[in-house]
Amino acid sequence: MIFNRRTFLGTSAVAAASLAAPMVRAQGKPRVIVIGGGAGGATAARYIAKDSKGAVDVTLIEPTRTYYTCFFSNLYLGGIKEIDDLGHSYGGLAAGGVNVVHDWAVGVDRDAKTVTLAGGGSLPYDKLILSPGIDFVDGAVDGWDLSAQNAMPHAYKGGSQTELLKAQLKAMPEGGTFAMVAPPNPYRCPPGPYERVSMIAHYLKANNPTAKIIVADPKPKFSKMALFQEGWNNHYAGMVDWIGEDFGGGEVSVDPAAMTVTIDGEETKVDVCNVIPAMKAGRIAEIAGVTDGNWAPVNAIDMSSKADPDIHVLGDASQQGDMPKSGFSANSQAKVCANAVRGALTGSKVFPAKFSNTCWSLIDANDGVKVGATYEATAEKIAKVDGFISQTGETSDVRKATYEESEGWYAGITADMFGASV
Amino acid sequence: MRAFRFLMPLAVAGVMSLPCQAEIGDAEAGEKVFQQCKGCHQVGAGAKHRSGPHLNGLFGRQAASLDDFKYSKSFQRAGAGGLEWHAETLDVFLENPRAMTSGTRMSFRGVKDPQDRAHLILYLRQFSDNPADIPEADPTAQAVDHDLDPAILALKGDPEYGAYLSGECTTCHQAAGSDEGIPSITLWPEDQFVVAMHAYKTKKRNHPVMQMIARRLGDEEIAALAAYFKDLEN
Numbered sequence: 001m002i003f004n005r006r007t008f009l010g011t012s013a014v015a016a017a018s019l020a021a022p023m024v025r026a027q028g029k030p031r032v033i034v035i036g037g038g039a040g041g042a043t044a045a046r047y048i049a050k051d052s053k054g055a056v057d058v059t060l061i062e063p064t065r066t067y068y069t070c071f072f073s074n075l076y077l078g079g080i081k082e083i084d085d086l087g088h089s090y091g092g093l094a095a096g097g098v099n100v101v102h103d104w105a106v107g108v109d110r111d112a113k114t115v116t117l118a119g120g121g122s123l124p125y126d127k128l129i130l131s132p133g134i135d136f137v138d139g140a141v142d143g144w145d146l147s148a149q150n151a152m153p154h155a156y157k158g159g160s161q162t163e164l165l166k167a168q169l170k171a172m173p174e175g176g177t178f179a180m181v182a183p184p185n186p187y188r189c190p191p192g193p194y195e196r197v198s199m200i201a202h203y204l205k206a207n208n209p210t211a212k213i214i215v216a217d218p219k220p221k222f223s224k225m226a227l228f229q230e231g232w233n234n235h236y237a238g239m240v241d242w243i244g245e246d247f248g249g250g251e252v253s254v255d256p257a258a259m260t261v262t263i264d265g266e267e268t269k270v271d272v273c274n275v276i277p278a279m280k281a282g283r284i285a286e287i288a289g290v291t292d293g294n295w296a297p298v299n300a301i302d303m304s305s306k307a308d309p310d311i312h313v314l315g316d317a318s319q320q321g322d323m324p325k326s327g328f329s330a331n332s333q334a335k336v337c338a339n340a341v342r343g344a345l346t347g348s349k350v351f352p353a354k355f356s357n358t359c360w361s362l363i364d365a366n367d368g369v370k371v372g373a374t375y376e377a378t379a380e381k382i383a384k385v386d387g388f389i390s391q392t393g394e395t396s397d398v399r400k401a402t403y404e405e406s407e408g409w410y411a412g413i414t415a416d417m418f419g420a421s422v
Numbered sequence: 423m424r425a426f427r428f429l430m431p432l433a434v435a436g437v438m439s440l441p442c443q444a445e446i447g448d449a450e451a452g453e454k455v456f457q458q459c460k461g462c463h464q465v466g467a468g469a470k471h472r473s474g475p476h477l478n479g480l481f482g483r484q485a486a487s488l489d490d491f492k493y494s495k496s497f498q499r500a501g502a503g504g505l506e507w508h509a510e511t512l513d514v515f516l517e518n519p520r521a522m523t524s525g526t527r528m529s530f531r532g533v534k535d536p537q538d539r540a541h542l543i544l545y546l547r548q549f550s551d552n553p554a555d556i557p558e559a560d561p562t563a564q565a566v567d568h569d570l571d572p573a574i575l576a577l578k579g580d581p582e583y584g585a586y587l588s589g590e591c592t593t594c595h596q597a598a599g600s601d602e603g604i605p606s607i608t609l610w611p612e613d614q615f616v617v618a619m620h621a622y623k624t625k626k627r628n629h630p631v632m633q634m635i636a637r638r639l640g641d642e643e644i645a646a647l648a649a650y651f652k653d654l655e656n
Binding site: 047051328331332335339349351354356358370372373374385386387388404405406407408409411412413415416420 | 582583585586587589590592593594595596597598600601602603604630631633634635637638
C-alpha cells in the first residue's frame with residue numbers, strides 16, 4: 001500500500017506517530033476504514049479504536065482539517081454562536097489511536113477491499129464504514145445547480161457555505177427579502193430549515209426589522225410545525241410567509257443571475273436566496289455501489305449495507321427506517337455499528353442494537369424546543385418505539401431550560417465524536 | 423439555620439480590592455448559595471460522598487485527602503502539592519474551579535459574586551468544627567429517599583454491558599463529567615444512579631427525554647449502567 005506523507009494529519013509529531021505506528025502494527029491486525037469524519041464516522045472511528053484498545057487498526061478518511069458542525073449552524077446565522085464555536089479538530093481522534101488521513105476517498109474496490117484516495121494510493125480494509133453525509137440531487141430545483149451555490153447558497157453542509165449565507169444576510173438592504181427553497185422529504189435534519197427561518201428572523205428583527213422572509217416548501221407540513229408557527233407568531237409576527245404545498249410551494253424555479261424566485265408562476269425579486277435542494281447519500285456511497293435510488297439501504301441490526309456485508313453505512317446517507325437524518329441519529333447508529341464491527345473483527349461481545357435521537361431547535365433566544373424518540377432494530381428496519389415532543393404554550397422557564405440542555409448536548413456530542421481535544 | 427455573621431479573612435491578591443461588604447459572610451445566605459452545589463455535594467449530619475465528596479471537616483484539610491473518595495488526578499496532584507482548604511483557597515477555587523484544577527470533574531462554572539462566595543464559605547465553615555456532623559452520624563432523609571424494591575438495588579450490574587449501553591448516555595452526558603446544561607453522571611454512586619433511573623421510569627422524576635430513555639431500560643440494564651459509570655475514568 002502506498003501512503004502519501006502529506007495526506008496525514010496535523011502536527012508533525014502526530015503525523016509521524018500515525019505514519020510509523022500502524023505500518024508496523026498493522027501486520028495481521030484487522031483494518032477498519034471509515035470514510036467521513038462527521039457525527040457518524042468520527043464516532044465510529046473513535047469507539048472502535050477506544051474499545052478495541054489497539055486490537056483494530058482504524059483509519060479515518062476526511063478531507064477537512066477542521067470540521068464545522070451543521071448542527072448549531074443556524075445559531076451562528078442567528079448571531080447566537082460564533083463560527084469558531086462550531087469548529088472541531090481531529091487532534092483528539094489522532095491522540096485516541098485513529099489514523100486520520102485528510103484526503104478525499106474517490107474509489108472503493110469491493111472485490112479487492114481497498115479504498116482509493118484522491119491524493120494517490122489505496123488503503124486496504126477488512127470492514128469499511130461509510131458516513132459521507134449528503135449530496136444534492138441534480139436538477140432538484142429548476143434553475144439551480146452546484147455552480148449557483150455562491151449566488152444562492154444551500155448552507156446545508158457546515159463551514160464556508162454557512163459563512164457565505166451569513167455574509168449575504170448582513171449585506172441585505174433595509175427592508176429586503178430573504179427567500180428559502182425548502183427540501184422535500186427525506187432530508188438531513190427535519191427541523192433544520194425551520195430553525196433556520198427562526199434564527200434568520202431573530203437576526204433580521206434586531207438588524208433589519210422591515211425585512212421579509214418567504215419560504216417555498218414542497219411539503220404540506222413539517223417537523224415541529226405547530227411549535228415553529230406558534231413561535232413565529234409570538235416573536236416575528238408578520239415577518240415569515242410560509243408557502244406550503246397547498247399554495248404551490250413545490251412549484252418553484254430560481255434564477256441565480258437575476259436573483260429571482262418564481263413560486264407557482266409568480267416571480268419575486270429577492271436579496272438573499274437559500275436553496276436547499278432534494279438530497280441523496282454522499283457520492284462515495286454511490287461510487288461504492290451500495291445505494292439503491294438516492295440512499296444506501298442498511299440492515300437495522302448493525303447498519304451493514306444490504307449490498308455488501310463488509311460495508312456499513314451510517315447517518316444521513318443510510319436508508320434505515322424510522323430515524324430522522326440527524327447528527328444525533330448518526331452518533332447513535334455509529335455506536336451500534338462500532339460494537340458489531342469490533343465483535344466481527346476481534347470476537348468481542350456484541351450487544352443488541354439500541355438507538356435514540358433527540359433534535360433540539362431554537363426558535364428565539366432562550367426559546368428552545370425538542371422532539372425525540374427511541375428505536376429498535378427489526379428484521380425490516382429501524383423502528384420507532386417511543387417518543388415525545390415539546391408542547392405549545394410551554395412557559396419561558398421550560399423553553400430556556402430546553403435551550404440550555406441543547407447547549408449541554410452540543411458539548412456532549414462533540415466530545416463523544418472527537419474525544420478530548422489536544 | 424442560625425444567621426451569625428463572620429468576618430472573612432481575605433488575603434488573596436485581587437480580592438483585596440473588593441468593597442468591604444463582600445468580606446462579610448452570612449451563613450443563612452450561604453445555605454441558599456449551597457443549593458447549586460447540593461446535586462453533587464452533601465454537608466452536615468450524615469453527609470456522604472455523592473458525585474463529589476462530602477464537605478464536612480473541610481477547613482484545614484489537605485485537598486483530595488479523604489481515603490474513600492475517588493478524586494480526579496488533577497486534585498490528587500493539587501493535594502500532594504500542598505493545597506489545603508481555607509477561606510482563601512476556597513474563595514479562589516469557587517470563583518472558577520477549573521482555573522485552580524483544570525482537570526477537576528467539578529466542571530461547575532463557579533460562583534462569580536464575591537459576596538455569594540463569602541456567604542457560601544461561611545456556611546461551609548460551620549461543618550468543620552462540629553463533632554456532631556462527622557460522616558459517621560445517622561443518615562438524614564436527604565440521603566436516599568425512595569421506595570425502590572431492595573432486590574432491584576441489590577442487582578449486580580455487568581460493567582461491560584454498561585459500557586456498551588453508556589453510548590446512549592454519552593451523546594449528551596459527557597464522560598469527562600461536565601455538567602453545563604446537562605448534569606454529570608460520571609462517578610455517580612451506584613445506588614443513587616439506580617434510584618434516579620427508576621424514578622424516571624416511574625415518572626417520579628420529571629424530564630421527557632430521560633423518562634423515554636429510562637422507560638425501555640430493564641432492571642439489569644440500569645444496574646449495568648450504574649456499575650459502569652461508578653468507576654468511569656477518563
